Amino acid sequence: MPTAAPIHVATAYSYESTEELDAVFADNSVGYVYSRYGNPTVRAFEHAIAAVEKTEEAIAYGSGMAAIHAAIVSVTASGAHVLASQDLYGATHALLRSMATRNGIETTFVDILDLDMVRRRAVETKPAVIIAETISNPLIRVTDIPAIAAIADEVGAVSIIDNTFASPVIVQPATLGADLVVHSTTKFIGGHGDTTGGVIATSGKHASTLREQAKLLGALASPFDAWLALRGLKTMHLRVRQQSENARAIAEWMHADPRIDRVNYPCPATGQVPDIFVSEERGGLLSFEIRAASRDGVFRFQDSLTLCVPATTLGDVYSLVLYPAMSSHRALSRDERHAIGIKDNLVRLSAGIEDYEDIRNDIDRALAVATA
Numbered sequence: 001m002p003t004a005a006p007i008h009v010a011t012a013y014s015y016e017s018t019e020e021l022d023a024v025f026a027d028n029s030v031g032y033v034y035s036r037y038g039n040p041t042v043r044a045f046e047h048a049i050a051a052v053e054k055t056e057e058a059i060a061y062g063s064g065m066a067a068i069h070a071a072i073v074s075v076t077a078s079g080a081h082v083l084a085s086q087d088l089y090g091a092t093h094a095l096l097r098s099m100a101t102r103n104g105i106e107t108t109f110v111d112i113l114d115l116d117m118v119r120r121r122a123v124e125t126k127p128a129v130i131i132a133e134t135i136s137n138p139l140i141r142v143t144d145i146p147a148i149a150a151i152a153d154e155v156g157a158v159s160i161i162d163n164t165f166a167s168p169v170i171v172q173p174a175t176l177g178a179d180l181v182v183h184s185t186t187k188f189i190g191g192h193g194d195t196t197g198g199v200i201a202t203s204g205k206h207a208s209t210l211r212e213q214a215k216l217l218g219a220l221a222s223p224f225d226a227w228l229a230l231r232g233l234k235t236m237h238l239r240v241r242q243q244s245e246n247a248r249a250i251a252e253w254m255h256a257d258p259r260i261d262r263v264n265y266p267c268p269a270t271g272q273v274p275d276i277f278v279s280e281e282r283g284g285l286l287s288f289e290i291r292a293a294s295r296d297g298v299f300r301f302q303d304s305l306t307l308c309v310p311a312t313t314l315g316d317v318y319s320l321v322l323y324p325a326m327s328s329h330r331a332l333s334r335d336e337r338h339a340i341g342i343k344d345n346l347v348r349l350s351a352g353i354e355d356y357e358d359i360r361n362d363i364d365r366a367l368a369v370a371t372a
């Protein structure tokens with residue numbers, strides 16, 4: 001028995017008899033027939049995700065976007081309505097907008113923290129889906145998952161929660177009532193910036209539809225990517241603990257620093273303390289507004305960093321910074337960005353596992369340059 005999961009690369013599987021193969025095809029016997037239908041390494045990863053997200057099943061995909069797309073199409077038909085958080089990840093926003101013209105699926109975007117408004121819009125539009133992120137990007141606003149799941153139940157909608165920013169270490173949305181929990185495993189689950197993948201964790205009922213659909217969509221996880229994500233899971237709780245400690249310490253320091261106008265992080269120092277988290281950890285993501293900084297000032301800040309890496313991802317062992325106005329929210333006009341609170345001086349930090357002092361000193365030096 002190997003102590004690490006092997007990477008299975010076979011495209012197809014042979015059996016002693018055709019009868020046996022027929023039984024596997026019919027799902028009467030456990031086994032694999034063809035790589036697009038299932039793979040043992042991918043299955044091992046799916047079992048592990050279901051365990052950490054406390055769901056019956058999980059289905060892996062080739063990317064986070066593939067998982068989000070699969071989740072939405074599995075519970076919508078042409079003419080259906082979607083109620084979505086207005087500050088979803090940019091590509092999810094764009095996907096939903098494109099579905100209006102391509103698939104006849106209309107989306108209403110709402111402030112997901114305004115529960116009265118969410119309920120009103122849900123009653124008005126009778127959505128098939130309500131979709132939100134546990135922690136939003138880049139404003140780090142925390143969704144009241146039990147309240148959103150309850151509203152979805154009231155109007156007969158399926159709730160989809162993107163748990164990428166939080167990770168299952170911090171919260172397991174299915175335990176709070178979410179129907180479909182999606183992840184970009186490219187982030188905290190993989191954890192080392194070297195894999196691309198997605199996953200949906202859910203009940204058996206949704207999983208069987210998703211599995212049949214996955215065979216046709218073909219947006220499957222590669223065995224190697226699933227293996228890297230499975231290996232990442234082994235250290236996820238240690239990484240997220242350290243990343244959370246670093247993020248919290250940076251947020252507390254910034255909250256008291258006059259060069260910072262505002263810091264977004266759910267901790268007592270900032271007064272942003274939602275109560276959906278099961279652990280002390282609040283995640284590795286924070287964002288902050290550099291006082292009086294224009295786009296040039298933010299560029300100077302990023303170019304002066306020597307430890308933190310300006311890069312378009314998050315959840316890595318290295319601290320990463322991102323300028324939303326230039327990257328994740330580039331497709332929005334300045335007015336659209338400002339309307340949802342993404343200012344020109346906003347920077348996102350994904351705290352890594354380095355020593356806190358090293359991260360702080362790097363940011364401190366870069367802030368001195370940016371605000372000189």
Ligand SMILES: Cc1ncc(COP(=O)(O)O)c(C=O)c1O
Pocket residue numbers: 063064065066089091133137162164165183184185186196197198313
């Ligand atoms: C919250 C969130 N969901 C989904 C995605 C999409 O993931 P992927 O790039 O793996 O497709 C991202 C990517 O940054 C993300 O930040």
